[in-house]
Structure formats: structure tokens, C-alpha cells
Amino acid sequence: MRLKDLLFLSYTTLIRYPLRTIMLLIATSIGVMAVILLTAVGEGARDYITGEFRSLGTNLLIVIPGRNETSGGGSPAGLAGLSPRPLTIEDAQSLSQIDNIRRIAPLVMGEAPAQYDGLERAAPIIGTTPEFLIIRQWEMESGSFLPGASMRYSPPVCAIGKEIKSELFGDDIAIGEWMRIGDRRCRVAGVIAEEGRTIGLDVQKAVVIPVALGTALFNRDSLFRIMVDVENSSRMDQTKQSILSIIKRRHQGKEDITVIKQDTVLQSFDNIFNVLTMALGSIASISLFVAGILIMNVMLVAVSQRQAEIGLLKAIGAKNKQINNLFVVEAIMLSGLGAIMGLIFGHSVTYALKVAFPTFNFLPPMWASYVSLIVALVSGIVFGLLPARRAAKLDPVEALSGNK
Numbered sequence: 001m002r003l004k005d006l007l008f009l010s011y012t013t014l015i016r017y018p019l020r021t022i023m024l025l026i027a028t029s030i031g032v033m034a035v036i037l038l039t040a041v042g043e044g045a046r047d048y049i050t051g052e053f054r055s056l057g058t059n060l061l062i063v064i065p066g067r068n069e070t071s072g073g074g075s076p077a078g079l080a081g082l083s084p085r086p087l088t089i090e091d092a093q094s095l096s097q098i099d100n101i102r103r104i105a106p107l108v109m110g111e112a113p114a115q116y117d118g119l120e121r122a123a124p125i126i127g128t129t130p131e132f133l134i135i136r137q138w139e140m141e142s143g144s145f146l147p148g149a150s151m152r153y154s155p156p157v158c159a160i161g162k163e164i165k166s167e168l169f170g171d172d173i174a175i176g177e178w179m180r181i182g183d184r185r186c187r188v189a190g191v192i193a194e195e196g197r198t199i200g201l202d203v204q205k206a207v208v209i210p211v212a213l214g215t216a217l218f219n220r221d222s223l224f225r226i227m228v229d230v231e232n233s234s235r236m237d238q239t240k241q242s243i244l245s246i247i248k249r250r251h252q253g254k255e256d257i258t259v260i261k262q263d264t265v266l267q268s269f270d271n272i273f274n275v276l277t278m279a280l281g282s283i284a285s286i287s288l289f290v291a292g293i294l295i296m297n298v299m300l301v302a303v304s305q306r307q308a309e310i311g312l313l314k315a316i317g318a319k320n321k322q323i324n325n326l327f328v329v330e331a332i333m334l335s336g337l338g339a340i341m342g343l344i345f346g347h348s349v350t351y352a353l354k355v356a357f358p359t360f361n362f363l364p365p366m367w368a369s370y371v372s373l374i375v376a377l378v379s380g381i382v383f384g385l386l387p388a389r390r391a392a393k394l395d396p397v398e399a400l401s402g403n404k
Contacts, residue, residue, distance in 0.1 A: 010330040013306075020298055021334065027294050028338025028380075029345060031287035032372045036346025038280040039368040040353075046273030047361045050266055059102075059233045060135070060262040061240060063087065063095075063226040063247070067256050085256050086222030087247075089151045089211060094246055095228060100239045103229035105132035106151060108214035108222075112182035114160075114207055116168040123164055124206040125181065127214015135229050138203070143175040143190025146210055154212035158186040161204035165191050181207055182217050236261060281368055285375050291338070292379030295331055299387035303327075306391075324388045331384025332377060339376035343369055 014021045065087045092106040108127030113120050126132075133145045145159050158181065165174045174188045192203055215221055230239050240259045248255045313323060346364065353362040 007329065007333075009326055010333050013330060014333065017302070020302070024291070024295055024298060024334045025338040025341060027291040028288065028335050028376055029342035031284070031291045032339045032342025032376055033346040033349070034284040034287050035281050035368055035372040035375075036343065036364045037349060038284045039277050040346075040350045040362045040364040042273060042277030042280045043365050044360050044362045046270065046277060047363070048359075049269050049273065059230040059236070061228040061230060061236070061243065062260045062262070062265070063228060063243060064258045064260065065222065065225070065256070067258060085251050085254060086220075087226060087257065088221050088223065089215065091247055091250060092223065092226045093151055094250060095226070095243060098239060098242045098246070100231050100235050100242075101228055102231040103131040103135055105129050105135050105227040105229075106211050107132070107224045107227065108211055108218065108220075109224045110214070110218045112217060114164060114168065114179060114181055116177065116179040119168050121164070121167055123181075124201055125214060125217065126201075126203075126206055126208045127211040127217070128208060129211055131229070132208075132227065135227055139193040141191045141193040143188070145190055146208065147189075149210075152212050154210045154216060156184065156186045156213065157189045157210070159190045159192055159208040160188055161192050161202070161206050162194055163202075163204040164207060181209065184213065184217055186213075277365065281371065285372065288372065288375045288379050291376070292335070292383035295334055295380060296383035296386055299327060299331065299384060300390065303387050303391045320393070323391050327388035327391050328381060328384050331380040331388070335376045335380025336373075339373045342376070343373065 065085070087106075089106060092104055095101055095104055105128050108125075110125050111122055112125050114123040128146070129151060130146045130148045133140075138145075140159070141162065143159070147153075147155055147157060149155065158179070160168075160174065160179075168174075168179065169177065174191060177188050178185055179188060180186075186207075186209060192208070194204065209217070211223075215223075228239075228243065230236055240261065243259050244255060244257070247257050251257075313326075347369075350362040350364055354360075
């Protein structure tokens, strides 16, 4: 029996049982589509997070209170700005003596009610300096950011996100108006453009104030972290050691801070999300094995239904190997066509999601398409072998008589 004959007989069998064929195609396509969609979500999350970090540039050092030997992030105490020896505004000012540092932006973060004309809403508060606008590559929609003064100077001004402006001021002009942040009054200096975002925080819902005003508002001297923009990236390690030395000297010889390089954080997140994407793809691939089991069960039933056909083929000279190949080819055609359908549906859905949510890149990695196709074909072959062998072992006389 030639390959052309095997393909023709398999095709006619699939057409002859349309309900069974459609059910198996749907089962396989759902498995493949699940792999495409889940890996697209994982890859989109990786692209979004790493993109946020890349937007900060590669010349960034982040100083976090608390010692972390892995240099992969701050300890819980450090993240809360509550380490035994916290970072202070004076610590941030002392770093200006390092010649390779271009900009320094200390950060104080918290939450407080924002009020204006009887309206109120809870808002994230960022206490920082004018350099933060440049480091984060933000733009102002209107007005100005923070005044360029000493870190210890706390003029009662603020820059607000667009959502804060919309909720509290409506269509009125916000610039120049006085609003209340917690127990402090601030004059609105500007509105941050819609593109302004930072990791884990939607700036459109935030209020930015001078860092000294932030420490007074939250009644603490500790900083959340210090962002340092380095002028010459080739001297990044040298600058990092200079920061550690200065803070160590200021903290009575204790090296109780962590200095993180931007590319280190980026690489860590990239590795984490790559593993996550592969894990999601592996989990989704389980559905392809379930589809393979379904193919096996349905084809086992088909063997008993097609005994007369198998007996006739054997009676006219078909060998066991040829009967075996016939059922295996059917399984390959089912899993292959189902996989192709799944790829088409999966990529169509991810494209629709990308159009609906343009800020999130739903782009499945190429390996997901290849792997899902290969796994679908392999599962079709593996789970098609049992019914194929059972069909090949049928006695032609018993098969023609309809006995099992």
C-alpha cells in the first residue's frame, strides 16, 4: 500500500465520520491554542516589565536601605524604608561628591488623601526631586514639575497625575490651585503627561511632592530608595563601590545598603519571566496529551466499528504493518490538522488582544508554535499506536463476520 493510498484512505475515513473528526480536531486545537495564549501572556508580561526597566536607561544605580548579599533586591525592611540604619536625605546629598554621578533622585513613598474643594480620594504620594522627571523620562502635559532647589527645601508645591486632575478638578484649570495632601496644603505646579508610569505604580493616580515635604508628611526621615544616574556607564562598578564607601563611612563603618545595577535587575526579571513562560507552555501542553488520550479512545471504538473494513483489506492482501500504518496516519492527520487549527485560532486571538490592549504586547514566542505542533504530532502518533496495533492483529475471517 503506497503512501498516496494511505493518505486517501485516511482522508475518506475522516470525511465519513464528520462528528468524530470535528470533536478530535477541536480537542487538539484547544490544546495548541492554550499553549499559544499562555505563552503569549507570559511573554507579554516579560516584555512589559523589562520594557519598564529599560525605559530607565542602562546608566542607573538604585540604592536600597538594608544589606542583601544577592544584590537582587532589598530586604522587606529595606523596601519599607525601615532598616536599622535608614537612608536619609543627607546620605543622598553626600553622593553628589562622586564625579561620575550625573543626577540623584531620593524617593519617599506612601499614601495619603488628596483633597480639593470638598472632593477627596486616596492617592499614592511620591516625594522626590526635579531630577526624577529626567531619570524616568517623563513629560509634563502642562505646567512644571518640582522646583530645582535643595533637597532639604520643601516648598508647598506638587505635580499631579492626569487622573487626579480629572477627578478633583474636572475640566477646570488645576495649575496654581491649592489642594490638601494629608495635613499639608500644596499648590499644583503641573500635570504629568499620560505616558508617565513607573514600576508597580500608575503615576496618573499619584501626587509628586518635594522629598523634604514627603518626609515631613509621613513623619519619617528614612528614604524608600535613592536613584542615581551615572554619566559614564563604563565606570559603573567603580561608581557603585564609591557609593558603598561613602555610605559606609557615614554609617559608622557598616555596609548596610544594597546598590543594584539596572542591567542586573533587568537580567533577573528577564530570566524569571522566561522560566515562567516555559512553565506556562508546559502546563498548557498537558492538554495536548489529554487530546491524545481522547484520540486513542475514539480510535479504539473505531476499530470495533470498522472490523468489516479491516477484514476486507486483509482479505485482499493488506499486511498487518499496512493496517497499522493506516491507523497511525489517521492519528497524525487528526493531530496535525488540529494543531494547525489551534495555531491559527491562537495567533488570531493574540492579535485581537494586542489590538484591544496595545500597551501589553501579546506576542507568543516562535518556539511555542513549533513545540505545540511537535507535541501534538508526537501525542497523536503515540496514542494512535495502541488502536493501530489492535486493528492490525484482527483475524480477517472474524473481522468480516463482525466478531471481536
